[in-house]
Amino acid sequence: MHYVFADRTKNFTSSSVRDLLAIIQQGNVISFAGGLPSEDFFPVEQLQLAYEKVFASRAGALQYGVTEGFMPLRVLLKERMKMKGINSEPESILLTTGSQQAIDLFSKVMISPGDIVLTENPTYLAALQVFKAYEGQVCSVLGDEYGMDPQDLESKMKTLKPKFIYVVPTFSNPEGKAWSQERRITLIELAKKYNVLIIEDDPYGEIQFNDGETYPSLASLEQERTHVLYTSTFSKTVVPALRSGWITGPKEVICMMVQAKQASDLHSSSLDQQALYFLLRDFDLNGHIALLRRKYYERMNVMREYLENLEGFSFTIPKGGMFIWVEADEHLDMTRLLPEAVNHGVAYVPGSPFYVVNPQKNTFRLNFTHSTPEKLKLGMTRLSEVLSRVEKVEM
Amino acid sequence: MHYVFADRTKNFTSSSVRDLLAIIQQGNVISFAGGLPSEDFFPVEQLQLAYEKVFASRAGALQYGVTEGFMPLRVLLKERMKMKGINSEPESILLTTGSQQAIDLFSKVMISPGDIVLTENPTYLAALQVFKAYEGQVCSVLGDEYGMDPQDLESKMKTLKPKFIYVVPTFSNPEGKAWSQERRITLIELAKKYNVLIIEDDPYGEIQFNDGETYPSLASLEQERTHVLYTSTFSKTVVPALRSGWITGPKEVICMMVQAKQASDLHSSSLDQQALYFLLRDFDLNGHIALLRRKYYERMNVMREYLENLEGFSFTIPKGGMFIWVEADEHLDMTRLLPEAVNHGVAYVPGSPFYVVNPQKNTFRLNFTHSTPEKLKLGMTRLSEVLSRVEKVEM
Numbered sequence: 001m002h003y004v005f006a007d008r009t010k011n012f013t014s015s016s017v018r019d020l021l022a023i024i025q026q027g028n029v030i031s032f033a034g035g036l037p038s039e040d041f042f043p044v045e046q047l048q049l050a051y052e053k054v055f056a057s058r059a060g061a062l063q064y065g066v067t068e069g070f071m072p073l074r075v076l077l078k079e080r081m082k083m084k085g086i087n088s089e090p091e092s093i094l095l096t097t098g099s100q101q102a103i104d105l106f107s108k109v110m111i112s113p114g115d116i117v118l119t120e121n122p123t124y125l126a127a128l129q130v131f132k133a134y135e136g137q138v139c140s141v142l143g144d145e146y147g148m149d150p151q152d153l154e155s156k157m158k159t160l161k162p163k164f165i166y167v168v169p170t171f172s173n174p175e176g177k178a179w180s181q182e183r184r185i186t187l188i189e190l191a192k193k194y195n196v197l198i199i200e201d202d203p204y205g206e207i208q209f210n211d212g213e214t215y216p217s218l219a220s221l222e223q224e225r226t227h228v229l230y231t232s233t234f235s236k237t238v239v240p241a242l243r244s245g246w247i248t249g250p251k252e253v254i255c256m257m258v259q260a261k262q263a264s265d266l267h268s269s270s271l272d273q274q275a276l277y278f279l280l281r282d283f284d285l286n287g288h289i290a291l292l293r294r295k296y297y298e299r300m301n302v303m304r305e306y307l308e309n310l311e312g313f314s315f316t317i318p319k320g321g322m323f324i325w326v327e328a329d330e331h332l333d334m335t336r337l338l339p340e341a342v343n344h345g346v347a348y349v350p351g352s353p354f355y356v357v358n359p360q361k362n363t364f365r366l367n368f369t370h371s372t373p374e375k376l377k378l379g380m381t382r383l384s385e386v387l388s389r390v391e392k393v394e395m
Numbered sequence: 396m397h398y399v400f401a402d403r404t405k406n407f408t409s410s411s412v413r414d415l416l417a418i419i420q421q422g423n424v425i426s427f428a429g430g431l432p433s434e435d436f437f438p439v440e441q442l443q444l445a446y447e448k449v450f451a452s453r454a455g456a457l458q459y460g461v462t463e464g465f466m467p468l469r470v471l472l473k474e475r476m477k478m479k480g481i482n483s484e485p486e487s488i489l490l491t492t493g494s495q496q497a498i499d500l501f502s503k504v505m506i507s508p509g510d511i512v513l514t515e516n517p518t519y520l521a522a523l524q525v526f527k528a529y530e531g532q533v534c535s536v537l538g539d540e541y542g543m544d545p546q547d548l549e550s551k552m553k554t555l556k557p558k559f560i561y562v563v564p565t566f567s568n569p570e571g572k573a574w575s576q577e578r579r580i581t582l583i584e585l586a587k588k589y590n591v592l593i594i595e596d597d598p599y600g601e602i603q604f605n606d607g608e609t610y611p612s613l614a615s616l617e618q619e620r621t622h623v624l625y626t627s628t629f630s631k632t633v634v635p636a637l638r639s640g641w642i643t644g645p646k647e648v649i650c651m652m653v654q655a656k657q658a659s660d661l662h663s664s665s666l667d668q669q670a671l672y673f674l675l676r677d678f679d680l681n682g683h684i685a686l687l688r689r690k691y692y693e694r695m696n697v698m699r700e701y702l703e704n705l706e707g708f709s710f711t712i713p714k715g716g717m718f719i720w721v722e723a724d725e726h727l728d729m730t731r732l733l734p735e736a737v738n739h740g741v742a743y744v745p746g747s748p749f750y751v752v753n754p755q756k757n758t759f760r761l762n763f764t765h766s767t768p769e770k771l772k773l774g775m776t777r778l779s780e781v782l783s784r785v786e787k788v789e790m
Binding site for chain 1: 396397398399400401402403404407429431432434437439442443446447450455456457458459460491492493495496499503504505506507510521524525528529558590592621622630634635636637638645647648651654655657658659660661662663664665666667669
């Protein structure tokens with residue numbers, strides 16, 4: 001039979017991340033490809049204890065829940081966000097299956113075919129997939145290490161009349177950069193001037209290496225909470241398997257997203273939500289995050305040392321997050337090089353798929369959180385060998 | 396700020412089920428409204444044990460998983476479906492956040508705005524919400540207690556060229572009816588003749604009261620597996636909080652749905668999937684389902700007795716599932732009557748929202764699984780009082 005799919009499927013892109021996950025599962029390859037947190041620090045016992053508390057708690061714990069998610073967890077989330085300067089009410093928090101679903105539901109209620117979405121370039125690959133799946137038109141704004149370029153941003157807001165702006169301002173994926181406070185404020189001012197919503201994707205904000213600086217979230221800078229939606233997740237700070245993310249923003253938008261979520265899956269796993277509630281209530285998550293910061297900083301430095309010894313590659317030392325974004329000599333095509341690297345027992349993500357326009361083929365993303373220091377050393381040795389060999393051959 | 400939502404949100408319907416869930420949470424009302432399984436029989440200890448096994452199993456258990464879902468669970472599902480005569484391969488099974496998400500993802504990859512979806516009338520409310528959210532046009536087929544009317548079905552297939560047909564053939568929601576084998580076969584033959592996909596929604600098929608009869612699933616009757624997608628869930632047979640459903644069908648369609656799911660939420664809770672795997676492996680789920688069948692049959696009979704003693708109401712005794720569908724005297728509007736029933740301490744779902752066309756205002760749905768026999772008696776006494784009073788007043 002010939003299956004005729006919906007028009008929107010023409011915009012589905014087969015994901016290179018999927019192929020990469022397949023690579024990861026081959027035993028011998030050391031992968032710096034996935035955006036995976038380290039299993040070494042998963043709070044396994046504490047999480048197991050949290051599940052025991054769910055089972056001991058009440059008969060209704062295993063019954064259907066409400067679409068918005070487990071209310072006591074939303075109350076704790078409100079408090080956690082308050083520590084970051086974000087004002088919210090439990091009623092305007094929606095629990096989602098990872099922050100990926102928050103981006104999906106937001107897009108579902110906002111994007112009509114042809115609507116413009118403004119993003120950074122490069123930006124989070126799987127967000128681009130969502131915008132395209134709803135037949136949105138993605139346009140990127142020029143930017144530098146401090147964030148979006150204000151002039152290009154204003155000009156595109158004015159002429160393109162975007163439906164919303166998607167940004168990852170703190171320790172971004174893939175670039176690992178953090179916006180300056182000035183650029184954050186400018187973005188919000190322009191959003192208000194032109195009445196455009198911002199969705200701030202913040203999965204990495206808490207993985208900060210330098211305690212001295214602060215990177216205020218956009219949501220904390222916009223106290224009226226009319227223009228900024230904020231989404232984050234516990235995938236990086238607790239464990240990914242829980243698939244527990246959330247989004248908060250203007251109540252009217254959240255209400256519409258609740259309706260969308262009800263049709264999408266009724267609600268996310270309420271067992272996981274309840275376990276997360278007990279974990280947040282009884283476990284020192286901030287202490288755990290402090291541990292992650294130290295450990296990931298160590299790992300980042302291991303990777304950095306190898307990169308610094310490589311000639312012909314440039315990168316910015318990340319101030320947090322999970323990635324180093326590397327630029328090779330212009331003539332190198334990192335997608336073409338990947339099979340060779342994999343054959344040599346190491347994997348990375350080529351940068352091209354993260355670009356909305358003008359893909360820089362000579363870029364690639366390295367994850368430093370998932371591998372132990374020993375594996376980082378071995379993998380970086382392998383990668384250095386591949387890269388220096390190629391540099392020599394191609395010069 | 397004035398928020399401009401996507402066009403598709405105009406088709407979002409504010410759900411009466413949501414309001415009803417609010418009613419349920421008022422302590423004094425006995426609710427026959429929700430489609431809730433009984434908490435009395437949840438395999439709590441076995442499930443807790445299953446989670447312990449997950450935590451004891453392997454470091455990677457809490458890491459990101461693949462979009463398709465935990466492979467060992469898909470292998471067990473293939474075996475479970477084989478017992479029901481359904482041939483499938485683990486590679487053509489997608490694990491979802493409840494079967495609701497299976498319906499959503501299928502619709503996302505199939506429905507372009509304006510595409511026709513054929514359904515029964517009345518049918519599952521939340522499926523209608525999904526089809527409308529993707530701007531599908533829902534048309535209903537005439538039917539009776541045996542299933543869709545073959546002539547009307549063929550005529551609508553011919554003239555309307557539907558994208559797919561959605562059916563709940565076994566112990567349906569809301570009517571609680573089971574299609575005859577003949578009608579099942581006819582549906583499949585017509586689907587093949589006109590090259591139309593069928594999505595068979597089967598959350599209740601295992602809750603069967605009479606061991607003598609068999610209700611072969613459509614997927615088991617179509618061995619080529621080219622035209623039927625089959626979705627089910629463990630929400631009714633294990634616990635709803637797990638949100639673990641699945642769908643199987645032609646590999647090409649499942650692959651497209653996997654792409655859609657990747658953008659929607661990467662994957663469902665893999666902790667829950669792994670726990671479910673250990674539960675299915677080590678627990679006598681079939682024995683548990685046999686218990687549910689007996690207990691739910693008892694409860695159905697308690698409710699039935701009260702209904703039989705009420706004058707002016709007709710219903711068909713369900714052969715399985717969770718619902719009795721009742722037709723009152725034509726002049727009664729069961730939506731208008733609901734507040735009075737709630738005031739009197741009992742709730743039901745009015746039938747109107749389940750209809751695609753020609754809502755029968757005098758119908759309502761009663762759930763008999765969630766309440767204990769004692770609560771069933773008390774609730775049915777209250778309902779009988781309300782209904783006989785109204786009958787008298789309105790005559």
